[in-house]
Amino acid sequence: MTFLERSHLEIIRAVELHGTMTAAANALHLTQSALSHSMRKLEDQIGVQLWSREGRSLRLTPAGTYLLATANRLIPQFVHAEERLGQFARGERGTLRIGMECHPCYQWLQKITTPYLCAWPLVDFEVKQEFQFGGIGALFAHEIDLLVTPDPLQKNALHFEPVFDYEQVLVVSSDHPLRDKDHVIPRQLGEEVLFTYPVPRDRLDIYTHFLSPASRTVRKQKVVESTDMMLQMVACGRGVAALPRWLVEEFAEKYTVRAVQLGTNGVHKQIFLGVRRADLEVDYLKAFIELARNYHEHPSIESDH
Amino acid sequence: MTFLERSHLEIIRAVELHGTMTAAANALHLTQSALSHSMRKLEDQIGVQLWSREGRSLRLTPAGTYLLATANRLIPQFVHAEERLGQFARGERGTLRIGMECHPCYQWLQKITTPYLCAWPLVDFEVKQEFQFGGIGALFAHEIDLLVTPDPLQKNALHFEPVFDYEQVLVVSSDHPLRDKDHVIPRQLGEEVLFTYPVPRDRLDIYTHFLSPASRTVRKQKVVESTDMMLQMVACGRGVAALPRWLVEEFAEKYTVRAVQLGTNGVHKQIFLGVRRADLEVDYLKAFIELARNYHEHPSIESDH
DNA sequence: ATGGAATAATGAACTAAATTCATGAATAGC
DNA sequence: GCTATTCATGAATTTAGTTCATTATTCCAT
Numbered sequence A, B: 001m002t003f004l005e006r007s008h009l010e011i012i013r014a015v016e017l018h019g020t021m022t023a024a025a026n027a028l029h030l031t032q033s034a035l036s037h038s039m040r041k042l043e044d045q046i047g048v049q050l051w052s053r054e055g056r057s058l059r060l061t062p063a064g065t066y067l068l069a070t071a072n073r074l075i076p077q078f079v080h081a082e083e084r085l086g087q088f089a090r091g092e093r094g095t096l097r098i099g100m101e102c103h104p105c106y107q108w109l110q111k112i113t114t115p116y117l118c119a120w121p122l123v124d125f126e127v128k129q130e131f132q133f134g135g136i137g138a139l140f141a142h143e144i145d146l147l148v149t150p151d152p153l154q155k156n157a158l159h160f161e162p163v164f165d166y167e168q169v170l171v172v173s174s175d176h177p178l179r180d181k182d183h184v185i186p187r188q189l190g191e192e193v194l195f196t197y198p199v200p201r202d203r204l205d206i207y208t209h210f211l212s213p214a215s216r217t218v219r220k221q222k223v224v225e226s227t228d229m230m231l232q233m234v235a236c237g238r239g240v241a242a243l244p245r246w247l248v249e250e251f252a253e254k255y256t257v258r259a260v261q262l263g264t265n266g267v268h269k270q271i272f273l274g275v276r277r278a279d280l281e282v283d284y285l286k287a288f289i290e291l292a293r294n295y296h297e298h299p300s301i302e303s304d305h
Numbered sequence C: 001a002t003g004g005a006a007t008a009a010t011g012a013a014c015t016a017a018a019t020t021c022a023t024g025a026a027t028a029g030c
Numbered sequence D: 001g002c003t004a005t006t007c008a009t010g011a012a013t014t015t016a017g018t019t020c021a022t023t024a025t026t027c028c029a030t
Helices: A006-018 A021-027 A032-046 A062-090 A103-119 A134-140 A205-214 A227-235 A245-250 A277-281 A283-295 A299-303 B006-018 B021-027 B032-046 B062-089 B103-119 B134-140 B205-214 B227-235 B245-250 B277-281 B283-295 B299-303
Strands: A051-054 A057-060 A095-100 A124-128 A146-149 A158-173 A193-196 A220-223 A240-244 A257-262 A267-276 B051-054 B057-060 B094-100 B123-128 B146-149 B158-173 B193-196 B220-223 B240-244 B257-262 B267-276
Touching: A006 A021, A006 A032, A006 A062, A021 A032, A032 B062, A057 A062, A062 B032, A062 B062, A095 A103, A095 A134, A095 A283, A103 A124, A103 A146, A103 A158, A103 A240, A103 A245, A103 A267, A103 A283, A134 A146, A134 A267, A146 A283, A158 A205, A158 A227, A158 A245, A158 A277, A158 A283, A193 A227, A205 A240, A205 A257, A205 A267, A227 A240, A227 A257, A240 A245, A245 A257, A267 A277, A267 A283, A277 A283, B006 B021, B006 B032, B006 B062, B021 B032, B057 B062, B094 B103, B094 B134, B094 B283, B103 B123, B103 B146, B103 B240, B103 B245, B103 B267, B103 B283, B134 B146, B134 B267, B146 B283, B158 B205, B158 B227, B158 B245, B158 B277, B158 B283, B193 B227, B205 B240, B205 B257, B205 B267, B227 B240, B227 B257, B240 B245, B245 B257, B267 B277, B267 B283, B277 B283
Parallel strands: A095 A124, A095 A146, A193 A220, A193 A240, B094 B123, B094 B146, B193 B220, B193 B240
Antiparallel strands: A051 A057, A146 A267, A158 A240, A158 A257, A158 A267, B051 B057, B146 B267, B158 B240, B158 B257, B158 B267
16 A cells, blocks of 8 residues: 655656666666666556656656655655754754744844854754745744744744834935934825835735725835845935834945834834744754844844944 | 655654554554564664653654654655555546647637536646747647647657637628628738737638638738737727637627638638647546547537527 | 563564666667 | 667565564553
């Protein structure tokens, strides 16, 4: 009943990677014959060809294509599991895979990273930003170990920890009419060009917390990839943007822009750290959350250098 | 370097599920000794205990807990992959990639699609219309599996099946001078505006089978993207077009247009389904050709509702 | 306490499976 | 055509996994 082995997945990947069975066999330190026997047996068992043999070359059938996709998904997880087991063995135990679900989070993360890496030199650090099934899905699927997000979710198996409060503000150029206003109201953006990161509107605070509740919109929305680019455009009067206040202050020397409060009360946000509850015991993970929680209490001190 | 096998994952799951190694061994149709040896070897290789042996019972270590979580995540994916490969084997699942070489073919295809998708719910369906090296080239290059074309080609490795006969007619508005003619001759289009799909003239039947043989042309040719747009323009007297008769009848309720025979004998065409001969064995492909062949025999019945 | 039942560990014998070796057939490129 | 390369195949061989038989431990009932 169970035919499929890790070795089959390794082989189909290697054949795809190296082009021929012979080359794949060398790469795997096996003979071409071994691969041929092994895969032929699998084909017999599942009852479908993985490759169509055309002349002396192999072409993946739909079934083969599917199996290759499966292999590309599963093998890295085997490799990662072995790595982590090795880390358990050496008592280091740690690849910290962090997922980011918001652009400003990334700027914040960079401030935490340096002190953490110093304190935990043996912990490998990976940051991912794209998730097929969202950040929460990535946590569950063990693609990541820690999720940085503004949207916590009440789940039994997950724990969310608030680590950073910030205010989302409007960024305008230093000669913009709104520059010295105490605050701005949605109507005042009606004729503006708004620069945003390339994400859906329902993930942009300026829409969900400011424009949309007032049923207002801007003249035009333009997406830019990077914060630098965004501030550059704003600085030279091409439009406005919405960013965390601390981020604007950070870039104050580089770009001459002003921050204006959004609405009469301001838009106040929190960043959360999500983690699988089972991992709350893991030392190097616990330490990261601890560091993050303590760090946000003195952001002004750190940024005053 | 690669220790971890599917069997290890199966074992650690079974031990957790059944409580003891002995029970797990029975469930897996192996002996207790086999499991003990197998897991012991893995522990030696990775250098860390998976269970702490407390008396005669096993308690998972942190490393073991991690491996169990990995197993619970990966094993179901193996099982699912095997199920899907089984579906491929039984011809239930595949990807049917269809290439279209003519615009009216597309309308025809849509009529086949619905019954086919119902009959083969697990077959993925893709339709492509642009080919770098033509439809035949796309078939050879395995870009597509099925080519819908009016131009069959005698090739050893390919099989072409006629699936649909139709008559290409001139479409005019309901107050056009030609509306009640028995047929139209090339000269009578000399002052007309002709709407066509955006393809080269040598792929347009009205040129290859009607105008060009008589060395005639129209006053002006205008291209439009869609059949709807084409009929709309014709209906309001902006020009004429050439379409399959059944297509015109299908749109008769929506647009008040008339069909007039092209020339004394009419322009009669066939649509062919091209397939690689090697694929004639594939169930879900065979079924599509079968369905297409049977469907065209009663087009009038279907369109009379 | 103590014997019996159940557990996992261990080493040797055995079995099955995977791998290699040697070879053949097909084919792409020169 | 010829050569080099590719994948397939069958038999021989090696490796790995499994069982068998046994031991040590421990849990539990008496």
